[in-house]
Amino acid sequence: xxxxxxxxxxxxxxxxxxxxxxxxxxxxxxxxxxxxxxxxxxxxxxxxxxxxxxxxxxxxxxxxxxxxxxxxxxxxxxxxxxxxxxxxxxxxxxxxxxxxxxxxxxxxxxxxxxxxxxxxxxxxxxxxxxxxxxxxxxxxxxxxxxxxxxxxxxxxxxxxxxxxxxxxxxxxxxxxxxxxxxxxxxxxxxxxxxxxxxxxxxxxxxxxxxxxxxxxxxxxxxxxxxxxxxxxxxxxxxxxxxxxxxxxxxxxxxxxxxxxxxxxxxxxxxxxxxxxxxxxxxxxxxxxxxxxxxxx
Amino acid sequence: xxxxxxxxxxxxxxxxxxxxxxxxxxxxxxxxxxxxxxxxxxxxxxxxxxxxxxxxxxxxxxxxxxxxxxxxxxxxxxxxxxxxxxxxxxxxxxxxxxxxxxxxxxxxxxxxxxxxxxxxxxxxxxxxxxxxxxxxxxxxxxxxxxxxxxxxxxxxxxxxxxxxxxxxxxxxxxxxxxxxxxxxxxxxxxx
Numbered sequence: 001x002x003x004x005x006x007x008x009x010x011x012x013x014x015x016x017x018x019x020x021x022x023x024x025x026x027x028x029x030x031x032x033x034x035x036x037x038x039x040x041x042x043x044x045x046x047x048x049x050x051x052x053x054x055x056x057x058x059x060x061x062x063x064x065x066x067x068x069x070x071x072x073x074x075x076x077x078x079x080x081x082x083x084x085x086x087x088x089x090x091x092x093x094x095x096x097x098x099x100x101x102x103x104x105x106x107x108x109x110x111x112x113x114x115x116x117x118x119x120x121x122x123x124x125x126x127x128x129x130x131x132x133x134x135x136x137x138x139x140x141x142x143x144x145x146x147x148x149x150x151x152x153x154x155x156x157x158x159x160x161x162x163x164x165x166x167x168x169x170x171x172x173x174x175x176x177x178x179x180x181x182x183x184x185x186x187x188x189x190x191x192x193x194x195x196x197x198x199x200x201x202x203x204x205x206x207x208x209x210x211x212x213x214x215x216x217x218x219x220x221x222x223x224x225x226x227x228x229x230x231x232x233x234x235x236x237x238x239x240x241x242x243x244x245x246x247x248x249x250x251x252x253x254x255x256x257x258x259x260x261x262x263x264x265x266x267x268x269x270x271x272x273x274x275x276x277x278x279x280x281x282x283x284x285x286x287x288x289x290x291x292x293x294x295x296x
Numbered sequence: 297x298x299x300x301x302x303x304x305x306x307x308x309x310x311x312x313x314x315x316x317x318x319x320x321x322x323x324x325x326x327x328x329x330x331x332x333x334x335x336x337x338x339x340x341x342x343x344x345x346x347x348x349x350x351x352x353x354x355x356x357x358x359x360x361x362x363x364x365x366x367x368x369x370x371x372x373x374x375x376x377x378x379x380x381x382x383x384x385x386x387x388x389x390x391x392x393x394x395x396x397x398x399x400x401x402x403x404x405x406x407x408x409x410x411x412x413x414x415x416x417x418x419x420x421x422x423x424x425x426x427x428x429x430x431x432x433x434x435x436x437x438x439x440x441x442x443x444x445x446x447x448x449x450x451x452x453x454x455x456x457x458x459x460x461x462x463x464x465x466x467x468x469x470x471x472x473x474x475x476x477x478x479x480x481x482x483x484x485x486x487x
Contacts (some may be wrong), residue, residue, distance in 0.1 A: 044426060060468075084386070157391060158391045197385045
């Protein structure tokens, strides 16, 4: 049975712990053992130490990598930006920064050799678990439903460091969503960033709303999806809550429920929706009801 | 030689009027390279970096191309005032598509670091929170909610492990940012 250290980050365990619950239910149910990385900290995010002191940022990356290495496992992570900073940080540490960073780790009584790598949860579902295993494990399906998928930017680019999928035509999240029985048709703005990360939404709300509306209108006009499937805490929070803001401002008049992949998988596996998908701004109950009517 | 100045004056607002006497600092480019913009000189101003930038829709979009040009010209005073690097969504689009491998995203991060060094009010205060509890979010506030989901009330991260938190802080106290700006981290500089 493959084993991974579950890296929680900051937003998921604090703001959407139902996603953490969904991951802790779903991955073991499809054959992946999860270990807690005791003592793990902030990844750190690009807007924190990376924007002030690169050496300090790499030291914090190394702290997290070293704690997972002590367990003898690779890291699995859902948050796109945690994945990216850990993966890019690891790349830098192993390509020129190792001696400098080792001195910081010594102060914390830790060592990092580079053995522990970082995998995004989409990569683990697609390439460790596989679509066959997912297909044969589910009890309920998305048969007859149309989904759109939101690939986290941070798992695609820069592809030479973080990539496990085609950066211009990613298929992994689509493959594992189709394994649940949904159709995932292409729409023109499929690859557009959710807009939720970094300082854009905070510094120019109006432009951010206009940017995100383009994406929503494209999916609504071209597909009219039953649900949006994401696999990043920022994509989840932003695409869920910005719909409410756009509705209040009269920019859109529709609602599209948003699920983290592990949440919709957990529901298809027969887990309690009140534990694995309780929190959202845009209502999801009707869609959950339809899935539970689709007993295989 | 043609005189372009009347044209420039007609097509630009006052704030953008070109001032040929503006002070230029030749060391600026070296400072940004040293802070992580290692491939800055490769940029040949093609603009691929801004073609797909999510902030392009904003009135004042982030333009890596423009910022790189400012650095090459050594416009130090303007770069300190520039707010757009903090709009970056960190999507990596510019980094992926730059035909010269100039690594625009790394340059944007280097500019943020340079701004923090020039003007410490740029330093995000969330750094102090990470030092304080190991996370940007106070996960402890979600204890009741977590319990109701049958999760550990507080996860076994550094926020719930005082012995790890002490080691984490000990490591961070070795870093330049904590040594130089102790007040952000609740460290008395007299000690």
